[in-house]
Amino acid sequence: RKEVEQDPGPFNVPEGATVAFNCTYSNSASQSFFWYRQDCRKEPKLLMSVYSSGNEDGRFTAQLNRASQYISLLIRDSKLSDSATYLCVVNSMNYGQNFVFGPGTRLSVLP
Amino acid sequence: DGGITQSPKYLFRKEGQNVTLSCEQNLNHDAMYWYRQDPGQGLRLIYYSQIVNDFQKGDIAEGYSVSREKKESFPLTVTSAQKNPTAFYLCASRMDYNEQFFGPGTRLTVL
Numbered sequence: 001r002k003e004v005e006q007d008p009g010p011f012n013v014p015e016g017a018t019v020a021f022n023c024t025y026s027n028s029a030s031q032s033f034f035w036y037r038q039d040c041r042k043e044p045k046l047l048m049s050v051y052s053s054g055n056e057d058g059r060f061t062a063q064l065n066r067a068s069q070y071i072s073l074l075i076r077d078s079k080l081s082d083s084a085t086y087l088c089v090v091n092s093m094n095y096g097q098n099f100v101f102g103p104g105t106r107l108s109v110l111p
Numbered sequence: 112d113g114g115i116t117q118s119p120k121y122l123f124r125k126e127g128q129n130v131t132l133s134c135e136q137n138l139n140h141d142a143m144y145w146y147r148q149d150p151g152q153g154l155r156l157i158y159y160s161q162i163v164n165d166f167q168k169g170d171i172a173e174g175y176s177v178s179r180e181k182k183e184s185f186p187l188t189v190t191s192a193q194k195n196p197t198a199f200y201l202c203a204s205r206m207d208y209n210e211q212f213f214g215p216g217t218r219l220t221v222l
Contacts (some may be wrong), residue, residue, distance in 0.1 A: 001135075034210055041184075041199075042215070042216075043201055043213035043214060043215050043216050044201070044213055045213070046210045046212075049210065087153070089211075093118070095217050098144070098156065098169075099211060100157055101146075101154040102153060103152065103153035104153055
């Protein structure tokens with residue numbers, strides 16, 4: 001089993017839609033969780049950290065379920081500019097607490 | 112402005128050549144990382160360094176070498192032993208257990 005797995009995608013949604021991405025991780029000792037966004041042929045950029053109580057940043061909501069080892073990202077009122085690949089990131093007990101990146105879920109928001 | 116720079120943006124290598132990719136950061140971060148990304152794939156860790164004069168292998172270190180003589184700099188050499196080096200190379204840095212910041216990347220192509 002891979003350490004971090006994500007919905008395979010791609011997700012093609014119309015503008016204004018609500019879309020949710022799921023991510024599971026295998027290491028129950030993981031402590032840090034993030035969502036990154038990567039545009040085509042660009043570097044990943046932090047979208048938001050994920051906190052135990054869940055957190056919201058504008059149209060984006062992140063949830064963490066430690067019991068199920070599951071992270072989610074909800075995007076409301078999708079914009080064309082939200083089109084990108086979304087990477088789930090978890091710290092790993094291997095390699096001195098370094099991050100493990102999921103394979104990413106590609107989102108295309110259509111006009 | 113603080114940030115991470117990588118150079119060159121594009122690099123072409125003939126088979127059998129060694130090439131060195133530059134990564135510099137002025138964020139005063141202790142930890143630095145090198146990742147490789149292949150088309151449609153996630154990030155894979157090549158090497159990382161958590162302190163000057165120390166570095167560790169990641170998942171795919173074979174055919175690569177690094178040095179960390181200065182806190183600001185973490186160059187990656189792609190040697191002729193790396194059989195399939197064509198990829199997008201990303202450098203990142205981090206302070207403590209916070210999020211990673213990425214440089215803009217170097218696209219390496221073997222001719």
